Amino acid sequence: MNEISLKNQIVQLIEQESQAPRALQQLTELLVKQVDRVQWAGFYFMHAGQQQLHLGPFSGPATEHTVIPYGKGICGQVAASGQPFLVDDVSRQDNYIACSLSTQSEIVVPLYYQQELIGQLDLDSDTAHAFTAEDEQFLTDLLAILAVQYGAALQQLQQEVTGA
Numbered sequence: 001m002n003e004i005s006l007k008n009q010i011v012q013l014i015e016q017e018s019q020a021p022r023a024l025q026q027l028t029e030l031l032v033k034q035v036d037r038v039q040w041a042g043f044y045f046m047h048a049g050q051q052q053l054h055l056g057p058f059s060g061p062a063t064e065h066t067v068i069p070y071g072k073g074i075c076g077q078v079a080a081s082g083q084p085f086l087v088d089d090v091s092r093q094d095n096y097i098a099c100s101l102s103t104q105s106e107i108v109v110p111l112y113y114q115q116e117l118i119g120q121l122d123l124d125s126d127t128a129h130a131f132t133a134e135d136e137q138f139l140t141d142l143l144a145i146l147a148v149q150y151g152a153a154l155q156q157l158q159q160e161v162t163g164a
Helices: 004-016 020-034 073-081 133-150 152-162
Strands: 040-047 052-059 067-069 085-087 105-113 116-125
Touching: 004 020, 004 133, 020 040, 020 052, 020 133, 020 152, 040 073, 040 152, 052 073, 052 116, 052 152, 067 073, 073 085, 073 105, 073 116, 085 133, 105 133, 105 152, 116 133, 116 152, 133 152
Parallel strands: none
Antiparallel strands: 040 052, 040 116, 052 067, 085 105, 105 116
């Protein structure tokens, strides 16, 4: 995921798009289109009061998992821990929620704003071992940049998505 052209496209997107919801939607579309091993990309936002994640902007096939309880599945585990989670082979995870039967690996990276966990980026792949520690670092850095660029607009989107 460290392709220079992808990074350049992401930088251009962030520089040109002033609206957080559109930027996140375009980012998920870019990841699905430009990274062969990514078949689904989406943002989930935290609803702390309900202890649930709510699906925000995404690209890829529709999913029935639009609300996920904290602790359930890979995304729910990231909501509970606040730490990234890279899964090389989802069939080896006891607490896995299948969004697609073809998904073989997944990476979920938390989104923080002002040291508060407000959401996460979830990427699914139909290829086992599709993601690396370098991808995790790249995505962590990307989400930190998004938090700086869009700031309070991300919290507003979180409230809109979750109804909080």
